[in-house]
Amino acid sequence: MKFINWSKQNLFANWKDSLLTITILYLFYVSMPPLLNWVFLDATFFGDSKKDCTGDGACWVFVNVWIKRFTYGMYPNDQIWRINLAFVIFFISIGSYFFVSSKIKKCIFIFLTVIFPFLAIFLFHGGSLGLEEVETRVWGGLFLTLFISVFSIIFCFPIGVLLAMGRRSNLPVIKYFSIGFIELWRGVPLITVLFMAAVMFPVFLPSGTNLDKLIRVIIAITLFESAYIAEVVRGGLQAIPRGQYDAANSIGMGYWKSHLLIILPQALKIVIPGVANTFIALFKDTPLILVVGLMELLGMVNMAKTNPAWLGLATEGYVFAAFVYFIFCFSMSRYSLGLENKLKTTN
């Protein structure tokens, strides 16, 4: 009864609404059954080779067999535990963060931001303390996607904030440097930047030194995205009324104190949606590292689909990759929304 009333008001209020509702329902009716059939009912899930796929639906055997490569790239099978260990530590620290007292929270935060990055890199790369060295060129799959995204995000955010502040600075040198930097990176496509990082960058380094390609790529993505973060944050800074600066100055706070304690906390809160947007875009741009020969999730799918034993399964591979990207991007989006609401209620 309630439902009938509700739909009368919301779905069939007049003939235009009714027509729209019916059209949408009809589109669902036409498209959903074949889609469900392909994904679930007619699909094959288990097996070892393409021959096991007999139905008309999707051949998930492909994903099933290749999942290790999709997740870890060409990382040696007997060393995969190192990646798993790092991620388990990561998720346990984050998970426990929400259940412990504020004092331990501080410890966890410091661990995650200061100690964990080095620990993770050590685990992934090894090369000392009895851990076998695993060169970055065999890193790949979802692992590489996450590695690049997390490190780029960690670095590009503070750089972006500094650039945003720099762009509003009264000191001409800093101001014009920031403007130039931001406009330069915003003006070129990421794919060019990556290419330059891989090919051109070594030319500028003194001969003999060799910076790992993965590091160069992370630097490139970091600088590129920091320009976008800078513009998003600048929008937030501009929204803070002049009176806040006056008040901060009048109680004796200098530039850094007033920004760190008063201006940025307010400005960053305003720009959470824009920052989340940029991070999600960064995450989805990671497949571009393919142009320099690094293969994260999508790159591995690309490689697998050209394997002679698995030809013709590109669709399954891409649908799977899309699904994984969606899970991560959607989580980021929900998290930012949660953060927004949480900060909104505190004042």
Added chain:
Amino acid sequence: MSKIIELKDVNKWFGDFQVLKDINLTVSSKEKIVICGPSGSGKSTLIRCINRLEEHQKGDIVVDGMTLDANTKNIEKIRSEVGMVFQQFNLFPHLSILDNCTLAPIWVKKKSKKEAEELANQYLEKVQIVDQAKKFPGQLSGGQQQRAAIARALCMEPNIMLFDEPTSALDPEMIKEVLDVMVDLAKGGMTMCVVTHEMGFAKEVADRVIFMDEGSIVEEKPTDQFFNNPENERTKLFLSQILN
């Protein structure tokens, strides 16, 4: 009485527009002066120059023995000795009232959190809003916000307080509660420079009243003389408009 603020031939321009013209003004320790004048006459700019929220281009400003110039060390020192209250309150909306008050004592004066909170409570008590300490600025009435802003400034234990039209953004029924706090403060011996059009307040506490117009000090007199026999035509006109 000793001089605590001294302005000598101060001139200031915004671009080509001259806001302050040869301002000369001395304020003694514990003196209370009221500055009034028509809109746009440069009152705000004048008192904002005293704690260097605005930079003057010509002339000298000496506050508490320190000359205001490009030396930033002096500026931060002066700012922690000169409190300021604004028309729009300018409380920090992301912090509770208590945190608004303890922020500068902790970060600028390096007091411990406990010390700062005791100090804050003492001043919040003085402006009668201790019970609101845990709330955020957005949850307070205008009058309460302005009193909180006064408490925030007092927490730096300044020698001088500047007020820029502290009651102009308030509903009429809240003006009195803020003025009462200011009268109290004046009786406690604070040096005060107040830009206001509340002539009742001026008559009650001011030692001197200054009338500004078009960037100059047009008239400067002890309070009773200012109201009883103003000399300048513009002052007379202004007073006749504002007193009724």
